[in-house]
Amino acid sequence: MNFAGTQKVLVADDDVVNRQVLAELFKPEHTVLLAKNGEQTLERAARHLPDLILLDVVMPDMDGYEVLRRLRADAQTAHITVIFISGLGRPEDEANGLKMGAADYISKPFNETVVMARVAMHLQMVRQRRMLEHLAHVDGLTELANRRRFDEVYEAECQRSRRSGRPLSLALLDIDAFKQYNDFYGHPAGDRALRAVARTAAAGLRRPADLAARYGGEEIVLLLPDTEAAQAQQVVNAICAAIVDLQIPHEASSVAPMLTVSAGGATLNCAAPENSAELFSVADTLLYQAKKAGRNRVEWRKPG
Ligand SMILES: [Mg+2]
CATH class of the missing domain: 3.30.70.270 (Reverse transcriptase/Diguanylate cyclase domain)
Structure with missing residues (x-):
């Protein structure tokens, strides 16, 4: 099994400029997928099973909290790492997002270097978790399932x-x-x-x-x-x-x-x-x- 492959990042934001800026940050190293609303986010998450979703909180139709709730309710997407990225910068907004199961919470306007560093850290954790899951299921001697x-x-x-x-x-x-x-x-x-x-x-x-x-x-x-x-x-x-x-x-x-x-x-x-x-x-x-x-x-x- 290959753990060094390119990881997939889904950028979900209703603002086209935000989407472009974030996509440009991750394109050099990752496969970037884009979604402009909640429905698209759920559809792309289920179809592509990204390693991480950068999820805007404030979107029309369906907000980021609701998107996260639905991702968690579906066994297929329940374990995808989600980072909220939001204009709601109050401490209670951040606490609420983390309580809902987001891995991290980044406030807008964001600093590009900080976003990249946080995403890199979470992607590294995803990689490590996959390796551990793999090891837990594989027989060390024969490499068959255990x-x-x-x-x-x-x-x-x-x-x-x-x-x-x-x-x-x-x-x-x-x-x-x-x-x-x-x-x-x-x-x-x-x-x-x-x-x-x-x-x-x-x-x-x-x-x-x-x-x-x-x-x-x-x-x-x-x-x-x-x-x-x-x-x-x-x-x-x-x-x-x-x-x-x-x-x-x-x-x-x-x-x-x-x-x-x-x-x-x-x-x-x-x-x-x-x-x-x-x-x-x-x-x-x-x-x-x-x-x-x-x-x-x-x-x-x-x-x-
Ligand atoms: Mg928005």
């Missing part, structure tokens, strides 16, 4: 699927004889193998909503929303085959001369919808069966 991220997404996708009646497929992948691999080749080699398997699993997913996460140890979980059993099984079979094709030697395995994986998978039964724990336990049981049946295979729940 268990916490998976749990969040899985719960949301299960609910969505039960509501919509659309299929949701889930598969658990486990590296065969991984303890023997680590014992034989050492843990640094084990980590490398696990990373290669994780990369291959992630590369085998086909849709933006598909998720590969490290569930624990050498176990990877794949979540395929809106995917029927037959289609999901194809994806998982292809991933398992691609992992064998990596030809990572595994002399200590009784299964094959190279690293292999076993998998268990199931698709949410929409006729009698299960909860997330029930579906997971089915996939887990099938993974266990794949292991018992000799490993290096995929067991999928029969449809119906």
